[in-house]
Amino acid sequence: MIVNLAERAHNHNWQLDPITRSLLDTDFYKLLMLQFIWKHFPEVEVTFSLVNRSTTVSLAERISLEELRMQLDNVRSLRFQKSELIWLAGNTFYGKRGIFEPDFLDWLEHDFRLPDYELSIQDGDISLSFRGLWTQTTLWEIYALAILSELKTRTSLREMSEFSLDILYARAKAKLWSKIERLRGVPGLRVADFGTRRRHSFLWQEYVVKAMRDTLGSSFTGSSNTYLAYKHDLEAIGTNAHELPMALAAMAETDEELKASQYRMLELWQSTYQRELLIMLPDTFGTTQFLEGAPDWVTDWTGQRMDSKSPYVAGDEYIDWLRKRGRDPEKKFIIASDGLDVQDILGLHAYFSGEILGDRNPQDFNDASDFLDSEKWSPKRRIRFSSGWGTLLTNDFRNCDPSGGSGFDPISLVCKLTDANGRPAVKLSDNYAKAMGDPEQVERYRRVFGTAGQINVPALV
Template sequence: MPAAARLSFTCARETIISNMNINFAERAHNHNWKLDPIVRSLLDTDFYKLLMLQFIWKNFPATRVTSEVHNRTVSVRLADRISASALRDQLEHVRGLRLRRSELVWLTGNTFYGTKQIFEPAFLHWLEHDFKLSDYEVTEHEGQLVIRFSGLWSEVTMWEVYALAIVSEMKTRAALATLNELELDVLYARAKTRLWDKIELLRGVPGLRLSDFGTRRRHSFLWQEYCVQALSRALGPNLTGTSNTALAYKLDLEAIGTNAHELPMAMAALASQGSDEDLRASQYKVLELWARSYDNELLITLPDTFGTTQFLAGAPDWVAQWTGQRIDSKDPFIAGDEYIAWLVSRGQDPKRKRLIASDGLDASTIVDLHAYFNGRIRFSAGWGTLLTNDFRDCHPRGEDTFQPISLVCKLTSADGIPTVKLSDNPSKATGPANLIDRYRRVFGSPVLEELPVLV
C-alpha cells in the first residue's frame, strides 16, 4: 500500500477508535461483576426472536416446548470455568426484566423493513403486561453445563439468545479475571488491531451489504457495541444494521432479522404423528403461516433445516416468489449457485432476489462472496462470532481461554414430541438417532460430508 494510503487509513482508524471511549481494561479490572448484569434489557436479543415470538403468540399459544443449551466445542469444559450458581443469578435477573415504556414506544412506532406497526397492538399489549420467561434447570454433566428451558413455547423461545449471550460472556469474565491490568491492555489492544485490519478489508468495497449478527456468541455486550459502532463509522451505509435489537434502538440502526430453524423443527414434530406426506409438507406449511404475518424483506426462506436440495426440489411455485434465502450450513458459494439456478428454473430473475450468508463468516470470506455474487443476486452478509468475539491468539500469555466456542440452544421437543434438525452439515444435526433416520428417509436428505464447525 502506498505511504499516503497507509497514512490515510491510520488517521481514519485513530479518528474512529478514539471517538469510542470505552476503557475495556479498566472496566474488566475494576468492575464488581455481581453488580454488573450481562443482559440489562429484554431488547438485548436478536430481532428475529421478537418476530418469531409474535408468530408463536399468534399461531401456537398453547404449544409447550423444551429447549437446551449445547456446547459443540466439547474440549472446553464450561462447568470448570463458570459457576452454576452465578449462572442461575444471571438467568434469574433476566426473568425479572420488563420492557421499558420508551422501548415499547419504539417497537410500536418505528419503521422496520419499511413497514410501520410490524408488531400488532394486541401483541404489544401482551408483551407489556403478560409476557414472562419460563422456568429453567441448570445442572452439570461431564464437565459441561446443562441448561434446559421448559414451558409454553411463547415463554421458552426468548431464552435462546439471552442464555447464549450470558454463557458466552461469563466465559469471557472468568478469563478476564486471570489477567492483570497491563495484560488486559494488551488483550484489548490486539483485539482492536484485529478488528481494524478486518475493517480495512471491507472499506470501500462497492455495493457491500453487511449486518452484525454477533449477539449470541459475543465476547461481551460492551465489545459488541464497540464493534458495531466501529463498523458504522467506518463503513457508513454499507453497514445495513444489526440483529441486536437493543443496539438498533440505542444507535439508531436498522434492526435485522427474519426467522430461524426453531419454527420448521417444531412444525415437523407436530406433523410427525401423521403421515410421511404431512411431515414432508410441514416445511412449507410454516412458510404459509409466516406469510400471513409478514411480507417483503421478511419473506426469507431458511431451507437447510431438513436439507436445502430437497427443500428446493419439492417447493411449491409460490415459494419462488419470496424475497430471498438465507444460507446457514452449506458452502455459501455452492448454496448460492444452487439457489440462483433454482430461481431461473422457476422463471424468477435472481437479480431481484436476496441471498444472505450467515454461517461462520469472516471479513475475507465476505469480500470474496460479495465479489462472486455481485451483479448476479442481491447478496448480503450476516457477520457473527468472528466480528464480536475474535480474540484468537490475543491472550498476552498465549493461552486459549478467549477462543470463541460453538454454543447453540436448540428445541428438543414440541408438545412432548422430540424435534429433529438434519442441516446441510451433519455436524449440526440434532435429535434422536432413530428419528434422524426417519427424517432422512421422508425428506430424501442423504448424509453429506461433515464440515468442521468453528462457531
C-alpha cells in the same frame, strides 16, 4: 463515550454487573418469531436445551453455577419498558411501519414472563434447559447463549493483570480495525452484525457495532441485536430461524405431514406478515430437497439465508433453481451467515455481486483495491448479496491473549428446540456435523427428507 474495556474488566465488581440489561438485547428475528408463535401456537409446550458442540471445552470448568444462576435470575426479573414498546410500535422495519400488532405489544407489556430454568452438571459439563409455553420460552435462547459466552469471558479476564488486559484489548482492537479496513470502499458492499449469541461481551459488541457504523457508513446495514438497534438508531436485521420448521415438523402426525411442514411454515409466515419479511431459511432439513419439492409460490419470496452449506454452493443452487422456475435471480436476495470472516465476505461479495474476470478465485480478493481494478471485477450483479457477520466479528480474540492461552477463543454453543408438545424435535441441516435430535428420529427424518446435497465438515461456530 469510549469505554476503557481493560480498566472496567480489571476493577469492576462483576456481581453487580448484569450481562443482559434489557429484554430487547436479543436477535430481532426472535421477536418476529415470537409474534408468529403468539398468533398461531399460543398453547404449544416446548423445551429448549443447551448443546456444547465444542466437546474439548468444559463450560463447567470455566463458569460458576452460582454466577450463572444470578445472571439467569436477573433476566427473569426484567420486563419490556414502555419506551421500548413504543419504539417497536412506531419504528419502521424493512420500510414498513406497524409490523408488531398492538395486541401483541400489549401482551408483551402485561403478560410475557420468562419461565424458570433447569440447571445442573451432567457428564462433566453444564446442563441447562427451559420448559414451558412456546410463547414464554423462546426468548431464553439468545439470553442464555450471550450470558454463557460472557461468563466464559469474565473468567478469563479475572485471571489477567491490568497490563495484560491492556494488551489483550489493544490487540483485539487492532485486529478489528484490520478487518474493517479491508471492507472500506468496496462497491455495493452490504454487511450486518449478527454476533449477539456468541459475543465476547455486551460492551465489546456495542464497541464493534459503533466502529462498523462509523467506518463503513451505508455499507453497514444494521444489527440483529434489537437493543443496539434501538439504542443507536440502527436498522434491526432478521426474519426467522430453524426453530419454526423444527417445531411444526415435530408436531406432524405422518411422514407426509412431516415432509410438507416446511412449506406450511412459510404459508403461515407470509400470511402473518402480509407478504413482507420473505427471506426463507431452507436448510433445516436440507436445502436441496427443500428446493426440489417447493411449491411454485415459494419462488415469489424475496430471497434466502444460507447457513450450513458452503455459501458459494448454496448461492449457485438457489440461482439455478430460480432460473429453472422462470424467475430472475438479479431481483432476488441472498444472505450468508455461517462462520463468516472478512475474507469470506469479500470473496462472496465478489462472486455474487460482480462478474469475476480471468482465472482468479473469488476467495483471493483481499480489499477494496481488488474490486476497483477493472481488470479483476466488473459491476455485473448475479444476485443481490449481503453478509451477516457473527462470531468472528464480535468474538475474535484468537491469539490476542499475551499469555498465549486459548481461553478467549469462541466455542460452538447452541440452545435449540428439543421437543414440541412432547414430541422430539430434529434439525438435519446441510452439514451432518450440525444434525441435532434423538438418533432414531434423525434417521427417520433422513429417510423422509433424504440427504441430497449434504456434507460432513466440523462446525466452527
